[in-house]
Amino acid sequence: MTKLRVGLLFGGRSGEHEVSISSARAIANALSAEQNSSKYEILPFYIQKDGFWQAGEVAQQVLASGAAIQNPAASPNLWQFPPAAQTVDVWFPILHGPNGEDGTIQGLLSLMQVPFVGSGVLGSATGMDKIGMKVAFAQAGLPQVKYKAVTRAQVWSNPCVFPKLCDEIESDLGYPCFVKPANLGSSVGIAKVRSRQELEAALDNAASYDRRIIIEAGVVAREVECAVLGNDQPQASVIGEITYKSDFYDYETKYTAGLADLFIPAVLPDAIAHQIQDMALQAFAAVDAAGLARVDFFYVESTGEVLINEINTLPGFTATSMYPQLWGYSGVPFPELVDRLIQLALERDTVTER
The missing domain is CATH 3.30.1490.20 (ATP-grasp fold, A domain)
Structure with a gap:
């Protein structure tokens, strides 16, 4: 059987460059797992902090080491893609933040006419823009903070x-x-x-x-999250909860070991858990997301009220990130999750062509 060539696209020009590398390393390990290695060939593509695309040995070295290229040499042509890009069967972009999950790279991949994992231009752009996102949530009737x-x-x-x-x-x-x-x-x-x-x-x-x-x-509430997987008939995971001692869930708290705790599943009344899952699916549809998303909520325990906070259409994807952990507890282990996301990308591309 001919292997599908998966273009693993990581790095990028945002402040989440290093997080993207960590996510890509986890995905590469999952694609190399026994159940996936016979189906997929990994083609790594690393976008430097200046926007220049690297493939081959350079990309593989960054993927293997987990270390970004610091102060790269001046790039001769930002718009000249590596020749290997022409051989990709399906793209797996794992670029967090601006120029990665905001619809820009999704537009480029759409122009390439090659299927890719995750939301398209509209879902990505709406999910990234907090104002546009809230307008979409309001239109869908989802309760939010003022x-x-x-x-x-x-x-x-x-x-x-x-x-x-x-x-x-x-x-x-x-x-x-x-x-x-x-x-x-x-x-x-x-x-x-x-x-x-x-x-x-x-x-x-x-x-x-x-x-x-x-x-x-501001609101006094518990912070809970739900993962969504699918295209037109998405599924919602169990609910997870984040706790921390800092003033709020800032960058340092998110990415420093030991500063935040994840509880999966969150201890919630069944009715509240089901409500959160239903709202997560509504939010997924409201922004026209596809493939994957993590939806974050506030649970105001004193009143029983659930408020939607935001949707993340390209969440962190390390082995310890909330999204894969939620699906792991829901019965979808990491290698299977990566496989399903690629298959969802191929499925969506096939439906689009009809």
Whole structure:
């Protein structure tokens, strides 16, 4: 049987470059497992921090070592892809953050007319943009925390407007609240604020990352997550819970061992667990996701209320990441999960061609 050539695409230009390498290493190990090695051939493609694509020995070396190329030599042509890219049967992009899960690389892969794992342009872009995501959730009738969307121009351009904007935020949302760039992942640029001084500083900082900013009301709640797998008939996993001692689930807490604990399955009333699973599937459909997604929720235990927080259409994929762990507990071990995602990519491509 001829093996399918899987283009494992990792690295990228976002601040989550190193996380992407870790995810790619885990996926490569899964593709090399006994049940997959006879079906798939791995073709690694590493995107340097400057955007240049590397294949062959360089990509394999990064994949093997887990270490990014630091200060790469000036690239002669960012738009010249390695010749091996023409031989890929199915792409497995595992690029987290901007230029990876925001629809840009998905648009490029769509132009290549080769199937790829995960959501397309619309699902990826909507899932990445926190403002667009919340609009889609609202249209689907999914309950959320109160929020306000603002622009960089409102924060920076007019000193007369800025104080009024802060007045509105304080009146509409109160403290504490969270200030976030609309299009960054891994909690980069996010701040929890409790005063006018902190709010002004957080808005200024968020505006340095993105021209669109979202401010969300704080809520006292448990943070729970559900993984989704599938295309037109997706399935929801068991529910997991994240606990931590830091002020909020920031970048350091997410990626430093021992600072956060994952509990799978989360101890929840059955009715609440089923509600979260149903809402996860609704969110998956609302943004037109495909293949995989992790959907995050707030469970307000004092009232029994479940609020959707966000959807991540390309979640972390290391062996210890929440997404594969949720499916592992749900009866889909890591190698099988990777195999199913590739098959879902091929299935979606076949349906699209009809």
